[in-house]
Amino acid sequence: MRKLRKKPHWLVPFIVFFIGCASVPTAEYPMENERAFSAPFDEIWDKTSMVVKDIGGSIILEDKPSGLITYKIHDTYTSANTYVNVYIRRHRNMMFTTVYAVPYVCSVYTGKREIEGRIKLQFEDVSFRKNFSKDVSNIFLQRLEKKIAAR
Amino acid sequence: MRRNLKALGLCLGLVWIVSCGTKIVRTETEMYHLFEKDFKEFHLPDVVKAKPNWGTKTLPYVTFDEVWDSVLILSTQDGFIIGSSKETGVVVGVHYVPFIIFVEKGEPVKVYIDVMEDLYRRLDDPKKIAVLFKPSILHLAFGDFLEKLATQVYSDLKWKYLYEDKGL
Numbered sequence: 001m002r003k004l005r006k007k008p009h010w011l012v013p014f015i016v017f018f019i020g021c022a023s024v025p026t027a028e029y030p031m032e033n034e035r036a037f038s039a040p041f042d043e044i045w046d047k048t049s050m051v052v053k054d055i056g057g058s059i060i061l062e063d064k065p066s067g068l069i070t071y072k073i074h075d076t077y078t079s080a081n082t083y084v085n086v087y088i089r090r091h092r093n094m095m096f097t098t099v100y101a102v103p104y105v106c107s108v109y110t111g112k113r114e115i116e117g118r119i120k121l122q123f124e125d126v127s128f129r130k131n132f133s134k135d136v137s138n139i140f141l142q143r144l145e146k147k148i149a150a151r
Numbered sequence: 152m153r154r155n156l157k158a159l160g161l162c163l164g165l166v167w168i169v170s171c172g173t174k175i176v177r178t179e180t181e182m183y184h185l186f187e188k189d190f191k192e193f194h195l196p197d198v199v200k201a202k203p204n205w206g207t208k209t210l211p212y213v214t215f216d217e218v219w220d221s222v223l224i225l226s227t228q229d230g231f232i233i234g235s236s237k238e239t240g241v242v243v244g245v246h247y248v249p250f251i252i253f254v255e256k257g258e259p260v261k262v263y264i265d266v267m268e269d270l271y272r273r274l275d276d277p278k279k280i281a282v283l284f285k286p287s288i289l290h291l292a293f294g295d296f297l298e299k300l301a302t303q304v305y306s307d308l309k310w311k312y313l314y315e316d317k318g319l
Contacts, residue, residue, distance in 0.1 A: 060190050065237040066223060072189060081186075083231035087223050100224070104231045104246060 033137035034100045037148055041067065041090050044097045047147045048086055051140065057084070081105070082136060099144060101137035180281045182249070182270040185233070195234040195241050196251065208297040211259035213304050215240070218260045221303040222252055225296065243267060248284055248292040262300060264293050 037044055048069060052059065057071035060083065067088040074081050087100040185193050210218055219237060226232065230246030240254035249267040254260060266289055271282040284292075 058189060061232055061234060063235045063237070066219070066235050068223060068227075068232060068235055070232050085227040085231050087227050089220065089224075100227060102227050102231075 033102055033134065033141065034098055035141045035145065036096065036098045037145075038095055039097055039148060040094055041088060041097050044088050044099060044144075044148070047144060048088060048099065051143045051147055052086075055140070055143065084136065084140065086140070099141065101140045103136040179274045180271045181274065182245075184274065185270070190233045193233050193243075195236055195239065195243060197239075206264045206293055206297050208262045208301060209259050210262065210301060210304055213260060213308070215254065215256045215260055217308075218254055218262060218300075218304055221300055222254055222262065225299055225303060226250070226252055229292075229296065245270075248288065250293065262297065264296055266292075 045064060045067070049062075052069065052071045055073065057073050059069065059071050061068060061070040063069075067090060069086040069088070070083060071086070072081050072083050082103050082105050084101055084103040087102075089098040089100065091097065219240065222242060223235075226242050226244050230244035230248075230250060232242060232244045234243040235241065240256060242252045242254075244250050244252075249270050251265050251267050253263045255263070266284055268280050268283065271280050273279045273281050
């Protein structure tokens with residue numbers, strides 16, 4: 001009877017350890033820059049192309065089967081280029097479409113030093129990157145929302 | 152003292168003359184060329200050439216479409232996409248490390264990822280590559296991509312309740 005009472009004491013750290021190891025898996029790697037629309041894919045695709053033209057973006061890539069558009073905006077003041085990936089995602093329910101917009105700022109890569117410097121900056125300045133990314137994609141997504149609402 | 156000053160002046164003068172005479176030479180690569188022309192001349196590599204060897208992941212019990220969707224969700228967060236084809240299953244993106252992803256159709260679906268070092272081939276001497284990425288940098292860039300991909304692909308199947316209520 002005594003032995004049974006003692007057992008739980010040395011078991012407690014093990015139980016705590018095993019519970020600590022168990023974690024709920026992350027369901028997805030969510031993008032913060034997204035909007036869900038109750039409209040079919042084709043309509044969203046056309047409206048997205050219109051918004052890209054409206055904001056003066058030049059198309060880098062258009063792949064309709066994949067639902068992918070990449071466009072570039074040139075900032076004449078800083079002479080930096082911003083490249084934006086737009087992924088228009090189809091769903092099982094054809095009346096729903098999600099749009100993701102992820103921007104990147106780049107200049108022309110010329111040599112190793114510049115790239116290594118860039119890598120360092122990219123990894124160090126995460127908060128700046130996140131804020132910038134949110135601003136650019138929000139502007140794009142808001143315009144898209146207005147365009148869709150105006151149908 | 153005067154001699155020393157004269158020598159110092161002479162040295163500084165020489166340094167100034169030499170620095171004025173140097174010309175910054177830019178090594179032009181295919182990447183440089185592509186950026187200049189907004190990637191209009193970029194052609195997706197064919198499937199055989201695009202079968203990279205840096206990392207591979209086999210994904211059973213899922214369709215090509217499910218994997219392709221997850222690849223796009225993740226790769227658009229890893230760089231801006233300059234070329235993609237659902238038909239051939241190839242995605243090429245550019246960021247701090249240019250990458251190529253190949254999704255091989257079949258059962259099970261296989262995914263390959265690699266660095267596109269070819270884009271840094273020198274235009275004046277195509278045998279030489281201007282930028283060679285260190286394995287440590289590649290590990291940072293690609294290390295967990297395939298693991299993330301597996302989680303992304305299977306999340307839709309394992310946690311259906313997250314999506315069913317929304318009608319997605």
